[in-house]
Amino acid sequence: MWDYSEKVQDHFYNPRNAGAIEGANGTGDVGSLSCGDALRLTLKVDPDSDKILDAGFQTFGCGSAIASSSALTEMIKGMTLDDALTVSNQDIADYLDGLPPEKMHCSVMGREALQAAVANYRGEEWKDDHEEGALVCKCFAIDEVMIEDTVRANNLSTVEEVTNYTKAGGGCSACHEGIEEILTRVLAEQGVAFDPNAKIDMPKATQPKLTNIQRMKRIEELLDEIRPNLQRDKGDVELVEVDGKNIYVNMVGACGGCQMASVTLGGIQQHLAEGLGEFIQVMPSQELARQAGA
Amino acid sequence: MSTGIYLDNNATTMVSPEVVEEMMPFFSEQYGNPSSMHQFGDKVGRALKKARQQVQALLGAEHDSEIIFTSCGTEADSTAILSALKAQPDRKDIITTVVEHPAVLSLCEYLEKEGYTVHYLKVDKKGRLDMQEYIRLLSDKVAIVSVMWANNESGTLFPITEMAELASSAGVMFHTDAVQAVGKLPINLKESAIDMLSLSGHKLHAPKGIGVLYLRRGVRFRPLLRGGHQERGRRAGTENSASIVGLGKACEMALSAMAQEKTTVKALRDRLEHGILSQVSHCFVTGDPGNRLPNTCNIAFEYIEGEAILLLLNKMGIAASSGSACTSGSLEPSHVMRAMDIPYTAAHGSVRFSLSRYNSQADVDKVIEAVPPIIEKLRKLSPYWSGNGPVEDPEKAFAPTYA
Numbered sequence: 170m171w172d173y174s175e176k177v178q179d180h181f182y183n184p185r186n187a188g189a190i191e192g193a194n195g196t197g198d199v200g201s202l203s204c205g206d207a208l209r210l211t212l213k214v215d216p217d218s219d220k221i222l223d224a225g226f227q228t229f230g231c232g233s234a235i236a237s238s239s240a241l242t243e244m245i246k247g248m249t250l251d252d253a254l255t256v257s258n259q260d261i262a263d264y265l266d267g268l269p270p271e272k273m274h275c276s277v278m279g280r281e282a283l284q285a286a287v288a289n290y291r292g293e294e295w296k297d298d299h300e301e302g303a304l305v306c307k308c309f310a311i312d313e314v315m316i317e318d319t320v321r322a323n324n325l326s327t328v329e330e331v332t333n334y335t336k337a338g339g340g341c342s343a344c345h346e347g348i349e350e351i352l353t354r355v356l357a358e359q360g361v362a363f364d365p366n367a368k369i370d371m372p373k374a375t376q377p378k379l380t381n382i383q384r385m386k387r388i389e390e391l392l393d394e395i396r397p398n399l400q401r402d403k404g405d406v407e408l409v410e411v412d413g414k415n416i417y418v419n420m421v422g423a424c425g426g427c428q429m430a431s432v433t434l435g436g437i438q439q440h441l442a443e444g445l446g447e448f449i450q451v452m453p454s455q456e457l458a459r460q461a462g463a
Numbered sequence: 464m465s466t467g468i469y470l471d472n473n474a475t476t477m478v479s480p481e482v483v484e485e486m487m488p489f490f491s492e493q494y495g496n497p498s499s500m501h502q503f504g505d506k507v508g509r510a511l512k513k514a515r516q517q518v519q520a521l522l523g524a525e526h527d528s529e530i531i532f533t534s535c536g537t538e539a540d541s542t543a544i545l546s547a548l549k550a551q552p553d554r555k556d557i558i559t560t561v562v563e564h565p566a567v568l569s570l571c572e573y574l575e576k577e578g579y580t581v582h583y584l585k586v587d588k589k590g591r592l593d594m595q596e597y598i599r600l601l602s603d604k605v606a607i608v609s610v611m612w613a614n615n616e617s618g619t620l621f622p623i624t625e626m627a628e629l630a631s632s633a634g635v636m637f638h639t640d641a642v643q644a645v646g647k648l649p650i651n652l653k654e655s656a657i658d659m660l661s662l663s664g665h666k667l668h669a670p671k672g673i674g675v676l677y678l679r680r681g682v683r684f685r686p687l688l689r690g691g692h693q694e695r696g697r698r699a700g701t702e703n704s705a706s707i708v709g710l711g712k713a714c715e716m717a718l719s720a721m722a723q724e725k726t727t728v729k730a731l732r733d734r735l736e737h738g739i740l741s742q743v744s745h746c747f748v749t750g751d752p753g754n755r756l757p758n759t760c761n762i763a764f765e766y767i768e769g770e771a772i773l774l775l776l777n778k779m780g781i782a783a784s785s786g787s788a789c790t791s792g793s794l795e796p797s798h799v800m801r802a803m804d805i806p807y808t809a810a811h812g813s814v815r816f817s818l819s820r821y822n823s824q825a826d827v828d829k830v831i832e833a834v835p836p837i838i839e840k841l842r843k844l845s846p847y848w849s850g851n852g853p854v855e856d857p858e859k860a861f862a863p864t865y866a
């Protein structure tokens with residue numbers, strides 16, 4: 170049995186705004202039938218104020234898909250379209266006091282339906298760029314597609330690297346066999362055999378061990394080196410905290426909400442790891458808050 | 464929730480009160496090790512002997528030494544398949560089916576990575592095998608055929624005794640995962656050509672964590688666990704005496720209640736099925752209704768999702784299970800439903816009701832009453848549904864992006 174919060178149960182047993190609304194002027198249909206979830210979101214938008222006057226949902230899906238749909242409609246009613254578009258899937262999950270990791274994709278679906286409905290209202294075409302795979306790491310809710318893409322993009326070859334880039338496998342470690350299988354498959358495409366004993370060749374720290382202050386300065390220097398790249402994309406990065414091998418950063422501007430944030434973090438991590446000559450893990454600063462709250 | 468209505472007996476069963484009573488002394492005064500020479504061990508040793516004979520009787524096995532106690536059904540399945548491979552190193556092929564329980568399927572997928580060749584027999588829309596395909600695959604390259612007797616999801620039965628004969632005449636070892644069949648169907652192993660059979664206690668009112676591998680006398684065998692001489696060296700590890708005693712009692716009770724399965728239990732199942740089908744539109748029985756376990760009824764409700772149905776049933780105290788993706792946390796609906804080519808819009812809405820002799824007609828009548836409003840409530844939320852029926856041409860009217 171899933172560990173559903175009271176809020177999820179409430180929105181499932183007593184869904185708000187169920188059904189298609191009369192006189193809707195924006196409709197978004199998203200979902201994946203093979204994974205058993207599909208959602209139609211209908212919006213009634215006031216053309217003068219751009220405000221969402223009413224929202225309704227129809228969902229083919231499990232308890233949390235229905236609850237996420239219901240929550241989404243409650244959250245966006247009364248918002249302007251631009252404000253509604255800033256609602257993230259994490260916001261939907263938070264509104265429901267959390268979802269089990271296997272069920273996070275239900276909240277992703279809600280957000281996508283919203284984007285699709287707004288695009289439909291504005292007469293734009295909406296294209297889904299989000300692909301989803303089977304869940305591999307249950308601790309951090311990382312799926313197969315995410316791991317495969319990260320392995321390909323960064324030429325990873327060990328489980329440790331996968332953990333450093335995606336967090337997958339960094340918790341209970343039960344999924345390490347699954348990660349090895351993904352590595353075996355992706356490496357085989359490139360004609361390379363997966364070697365479970367491979368060590369990541371990190372440039373050896375030839376210089377004497379840095380003091381904490383020196384290390385912090387070095388991290389700032391390394392971040393400065395890549396800043397121009399980020400600024401070109403209208404984004405930036407701030408160093409928030411250094412705690413041993415965990416380095417927390419704040420992605421600002423365009424990088425903050427962008428789809429590529431995790432890939433960007435991966436790139437920053439690689440740059441810092443190489444520059445420092447040691448294993449480090451770069452994480453978004455929200456992670457700090459979450460750990461403090463946990 | 465002990466006052467609820469339990470229709471999930473293919474997942475696990477209530478331990479019979481008589482079974483609990485038989486087990487109790489083995490948690491307290493009867494703590495001896497059955498291998499010991501003294502009176503403490505001797506009493507437990509005798510109790511195990513009796514249990515072995517009770518299992519033997521239910522299976523119709525020729526010798527009680529053909530019964531090997533294991534820790535669960537999964538262990539019995541693994542032991543059987545791995546033993547056949549180790550005992551016949553020249554044979555690298557396995558024949559099984561696409562609808563096996565993960566206890567067999569995951570092992571086979573793993574063995575493929577280790578270099579073995581696995582032939583997965585396909586099923587048709589009713590979950591039936593193609594015997595011609597099977598006969599063509601039997602050869603002296605095959606180390607073992609492992610085919611389940613009854614499917615845990617649909618209840619569909621495979622022609623195991625015939626398949627075992629065919630394997631035997633081709634000189635191939637035959638194993639059946641009979642975890643769902645034992646206790647529900649009469650079995651007579653001594654008159655069959657079955658070499659190995661797995662069963663699991665918790666599916667027949669014994670506790671969880673106890674199973675049996677039946678191993679026909681003379682069949683070549685390699686143990687999974689080596690160590691002490693327990694189970695004649697075929698399964699080392701000090702016996703789980705309380706559970707073995709409980710399983711023995713449960714087998715004795717199952718044997719004497721066998722007639723009830725195809726009369727009382729079947730009648731309840733049919734009443735339930737008819738009651739639901741006559742009230743709810745757009746649903747159908749999956750599998751092979753004319754050839755299935757007497758206790759199982761699997762109904763696919765179109766245009767809605769199984770987990771949502773289960774949650775609403777649960778709220779009314781009714782326990783069942785579903786083949787939807789969401790109940791398992793995977794992205795695909797049950798491999799059994801997919802193998803039968805049930806469309807996604809129905810596979811996700813499949814619900815399994817599995818009964819036992821402990822269910823009553825009152826239970827069934829309450830479920831018949833509860834189901835229609837639940838289905839109606841969820842269909843009202845479904846984008847594929849409008850008013851009293853599916854929207855016209857549902858797959859086109861609602862075709863979400865990336866479906």
Ligand SMILES: Cc1ncc(COP(=O)(O)O)c(C=O)c1O
Pocket residue numbers: 473474534535536537538564566611613614615640642643663664665672673674
């Ligand atoms: C057909 C089948 N095989 C094997 C098993 C596994 O049995 P156990 O849970 O005792 O390992 C089950 C039950 O879960 C089953 O239904």
